Amino acid sequence: MVVVLAIVAAVPLANYIATSASRTLFLSRSNDADWFATMAESPLQTGDIASLRELAVRYHELYNTPVFVVDVDRRVIATSRSGVDVAESDLDSALDSTLAGRLPTEPPSLWPWQTGEMVVARPVVNNGRVLGAAVLRVPTDKARDQVERGLLLLLGGLLISIGAVVIGIVRPVTRWVLRPLDQLDNATHQVTRGALDTRVATDGRAPELRRLGDSFNSMALSLHQARQREREFVADASHQLRTPLTSARIHIEGLSRLSPTARFALSDIDRLGRIVQRLSRLAGSDRPGDVEGSDDALDLAQAVKERLVGWKAVYAADDLELIIGEMVPGGVAPELEVDDILDVLLDNASKYGAPPVEVSVLRDGTEVVLSVRDHGLGLGSRDLKKVGERFWRSAHHREMPGTGLGLAIVRSEAARVGGRVVARPPIGGGLVIEVRVPLIDDYDM
The missing domain is CATH 3.30.450.20 (PAS domain)
Structure with a gap:
């Protein structure tokens, strides 16, 4: 036995x-x-x-x-x-x-x-x-040959193990070996769930398990530092840009009274300011409810239709078809940056997807859903799970210009009002990105 x-x-x-x-x-x-x-x-x-x-x-x-x-x-x-x-x-x-x-x-x-x-x-x-x-x-x-040597060593170890069983040490050895491995397994699951500060103890173990524990701790530390550097980069970039943008706006605002061209530059400065604000929020908390509330609800369908007026002209200039689907009124938190979210989704659909691109706003239970669908190649099941991660880009799109922050910003914006972002493959191919935000029940249509 x-x-x-x-x-x-x-x-x-x-x-x-x-x-x-x-x-x-x-x-x-x-x-x-x-x-x-x-x-x-x-x-x-x-x-x-x-x-x-x-x-x-x-x-x-x-x-x-x-x-x-x-x-x-x-x-x-x-x-x-x-x-x-x-x-x-x-x-x-x-x-x-x-x-x-x-x-x-x-x-x-x-x-x-x-x-x-x-x-x-x-x-x-x-x-x-x-x-x-x-x-x-x-x-x-x-x-x-290396495998053969490893199998011979394993056979020798097997014979030694059988001898150890004979003298009655199986139980303590098994307990001694498996306990740190079980702890390492639990720590690995913690890191997988995002707890990058997880560490395992390495004292009082076999040399091999100590090295394995040290390697795990080094890996977890590297992941934690990489995530921290990402946050610090985004925070520093937004902080460094805010002051010169404010100064530039003051100067251009003075020139706008004299030159129509300066008024266009002022509009671009304002847009850059909004981007910096989004980057600053992205570097902060992703938890919902991290905004100052307002009593007046925003009709998501109406806000989307107003933004689509400009986007239809942009798509038409590039010979792309933009379809405005069903627009069901629904109240959402007024802090939701609808223009920024729609800009990211429609820009991604035009660059990475294929026409026609369809935009719709629907209700689904207690949520209002902004949906943007394209008819491109779509994403695989593994890539769908990574949509919205910072600096992540699909392998098919890494040669194209971009930073990998667009959908991360969309996810952050949705999270600020208690919403979420869902990516899924629709029937017929392509990709659907849904921004689902809570419906304000007392919204008056």
Whole structure:
């Protein structure tokens, strides 16, 4: 019975050794594949592939790793060795995923009794369009040898463990080992939920667990500092901009009496002032109710319709279709910055989505919902969960201009009045961004 339990415990450890070796090799070569994908972007557009072929040959000679680049039609453009057959099952599967713009899947575990190479592929992308793929055929002999050594060590440890069971130390050892791991698991869940100040104790543990605890604490500290730097950057930027903007407004306000052009500049200064105010709020609390209330409710539908008058002209100038959907009156907190929210949503829809773009205001129970829908490529399920995070941008849109703060500001504005932002894929494709804010019951339509 003891032997069976020991074997059962060793199976996941053996799988971890094989999976870890595979993941380490994959990640190390993924960086090289990303570099080749970057270097191949210009040659795939210009057709000048001589330097790219030379880089591939040098890389092959240095790392004993064949590399080749294909275009979107799977034609081999540059390779470090001849005889590449893209129709091979492993290459064909990898190219299907890469040329479709999907994220690469984790490779299978490496075991000593297997053979073959690992395929690492990355798309060559320009302005969101896939031009081709860079592919590495990575030898796995050394990694499999490493797995073999790890399995032998595991077998030795298994025999030692069985001997330890015989002399009656299983229970205290198990309790000693699992307690810190359980604490580390709980701490990891706390960090995942946003408690970046979570730390684990590292005293009185095995050296390996101490190192693991120290690594976890260092990771949590780095995450906390990164979040703090983001907040400090936004706060400092808004603070530094406020004084010169105020001074500029005073000077331009004086000039506006003499020049019509200055009046337009004054309008732009006021808009910059509102942006600075939004950045300042973004750097502060995200909790709802962090505003000074007013007794008069704001009709969200009416405010949206008034703002859409200008946006219809903007969309028409760019030959984009803007559809005004159903507009149901509904009272919301007057502190809600409707113009700023709508500006962000319509600007994002025009840049990252596809026409037609439809705007509507509806009621849903105790909420009033401002909805903006486009008919673009939309977002994957993982990306939908990250919408509204500061400085986050979808992988498909990182080549386009932007800061990743627009939807974060929208989420902050909604939170100030007790609202929220929801992103979802609609039927028929595209993306819907909903700003849901509490309905003021006593609003008089």
